[in-house]
Amino acid sequence: MMERTDRHCRYFLRLISADAWLYTEMLTAAAVLRGSEEKLLKHHPAEHPLAAQLGGSDPSELARAARRAADAGFDEINLNVGCPSDRVQAGCFGAALMARPKHVAECVAAMKTAAAVPVTVKTRIGIDELDSYEFLYEFVERVVAAGSSTVIVHARKAWLEGLSPRENRTLPALDYERVYRLKKDFPAVEIVINGGLDDRDTTLAQLEHVDGVMLGRAAYHNPYLLVELGGGDSRSTPTREDILEAMLPYIEAELAAGTPLKAVTRHLMGLYAARPGARRWRRLLSELPDSDAGLKFLERHLAGILQHDLATMPRGLDHSITKRMR
DSSP: OTTTSSHHHHHHHHHHOSSOOEEOOOEEHHHHHHSOHHHHHOOOGGGOSEEEEEEOSOHHHHHHHHHHHHHTTOSEEEEEEOOOOHHHHHTTOGGGGGGOHHHHHHHHHHHHHHOSSOEEEEEESOBTTBOOHHHHHHHHHHHHHHTEEEEEEESSOBOSSSSOTTGGGTOSOOOHHHHHHHHHHOTTSEEEEESSOOSHHHHHHGGGTSSEEEOSHHHHHSTTHHHHHHOOOGGGSOOHHHHHHHHHHHHHHHHHTTOOHHHHHGGGGGGGTTSTTHHHHHHHHHHSOSSHHHHHHIIIIITTTHHHHHHHSOTTHHHHHHHHTO
16 A cells, blocks of 8 residues: 555564565555665565565556566566556556556566566456456456466456545445356456455455455555454464564664654554554554654563553553653
8 A cells, every 4th residue: 555565664564474475565666766765676585475566657667667676576466457547647657557457468478477476466356337347357367368377356446537545445345256156157267356445354255256355445554353363372462562572673764763652653553443442552653752762661671561551551651761761
């Protein structure tokens, strides 16, 4: 997600789930080629398996960006053909590209030739009036023939005119059945479903019909959902406190490298989502000073005892503590 799944967020999510594939925020091919490659493609070894998601519409440009991402160590290159934002449309990529299936296939083929890692596509079930199953079938058929090993399908049509990107997150209605049908028609293709999956039972139920699920905002705003989806032996399941404690050395290293504390801690806001004291946790993080003092506060007062202390902390005490540290 744009301005969300940066390297700090991905490192945090990897502590929560050892198996999930992680994706970068969408990086435009032009930015990868002309901007700060070190900044855009930098990642921690612990993040793997890791995919670089690219946006663009020029096959040659996408191919060169895909090669750079593969050379930088990414395990997969994903072409975004699903984002409906105005800024993306203005660049003639994202969901707008669905109207040009043949061109998308040319982009995929160029990327596949350039990068020695799997190339995948993330798309919608349709855009505007191009929303028949026949259109979706032909689109998927083309990108698979061009070399896409996996197709990730957001089960909601994108309206490029008439709805804002925010409105398009809930309108029109999701159509999971169309994605299930796609899997039946392409049994040899890995089909991953996306959209509206925000709880354990609904998410796991998808695996009866498709090969995988992709979570976006649900995992960002409630990252512990990834633990709940993982199952396994409860004795080896990390608690929220375990995750926070494991995150502290990373924060310390980033502070030493000059990274502002809040560049990292902003991604931890949802760790206690739907738990007692969640609002207070978010407030504490937002008021931490951007310095070693903030890290020391986390180390001393929150690691291991937060779940019990935060919800019962006297009203106003959390504010006075962070205020004294400034």
